[in-house]
Amino acid sequence: MTTRTHFRTLAIALVASLAIAPAAFAGKRKTETIRAFSQPVSFVYTSVDGTVTQGPPDAPPQAGDVFEISSLDFVGNHKKHARKATMSDYLRCTFTAELEPDCFGYTAIGGSLLRFHGMEIIGGTGRYQGATGKAILNKEVEGGSDFVVRVKLAR
Numbered sequence: 001m002t003t004r005t006h007f008r009t010l011a012i013a014l015v016a017s018l019a020i021a022p023a024a025f026a027g028k029r030k031t032e033t034i035r036a037f038s039q040p041v042s043f044v045y046t047s048v049d050g051t052v053t054q055g056p057p058d059a060p061p062q063a064g065d066v067f068e069i070s071s072l073d074f075v076g077n078h079k080k081h082a083r084k085a086t087m088s089d090y091l092r093c094t095f096t097a098e099l100e101p102d103c104f105g106y107t108a109i110g111g112s113l114l115r116f117h118g119m120e121i122i123g124g125t126g127r128y129q130g131a132t133g134k135a136i137l138n139k140e141v142e143g144g145s146d147f148v149v150r151v152k153l154a155r
Contacts, residue, residue, distance in 0.1 A: 029152045029153055029154065030152075031152050033149070033151070034087075034107075034109070034147075035075065035146075035147075035148050036075055036077075036087060036146070037073065037074045037077050037078045037081040037143075037145075037146055038072075038073045038145045039143055040070070041070055041071060042069070043055055043056070043069050045066070045067045045068075046067070046068075047062065047065050048064035061095045063099065065094070065095045066095075067093050069090070069091045070089070071088065071090075075087075077141075077146045078145075087107060090106045091103055091104075091106075103117070111126050112124060112127040112128045113126065114151065116135065119135040119138065120133075120134045127153070129155075130154025130155070132154075134150060135148065136148050136150050
């Protein structure tokens with residue numbers, strides 16, 4: 001082969017690889033990690049008999065009891081976090097027959113929303129539309145809870 005043929009082959013290979021590259025990178029999804037301290041601002045407990053209290057009940061939970069928590073979320077953790085809340089969340093849990101809570105949660109960030117079932121992300125809006133992922137930490141601490149969520153963005 002001549003040098004000219006080598007050059008032409010190399011040029012064709014380069015152009016072909018550049019044409020394929022965007023498709024290869026399009027499949028790679030960006031991952032975002034959210035770390036925050038969640039501080040409850042309201043807690044509502046509804047017993048299966050319809051009794052509503054603004055805090056945990058005196059009796060053990062029964063199947064069908066529901067609790068709801070609304071919180072403000074601060075970037076960081078309970079020991080060191082932002083002074084101003086930049087997120088908020090809502091959690092609604094129903095006790096099952098096994099007395100385990102089955103929870104759905106919603107976290108608002110900017111103009112977007114993440115939806116959870118248990119620890120798994122099940123949807124979202126705005127920036128988080130089509131996102132997947134899960135909460136990798138949800139630890140009760142004094143004054144609230146620390147959480148870490150790993151989000152795989154769809155776009």
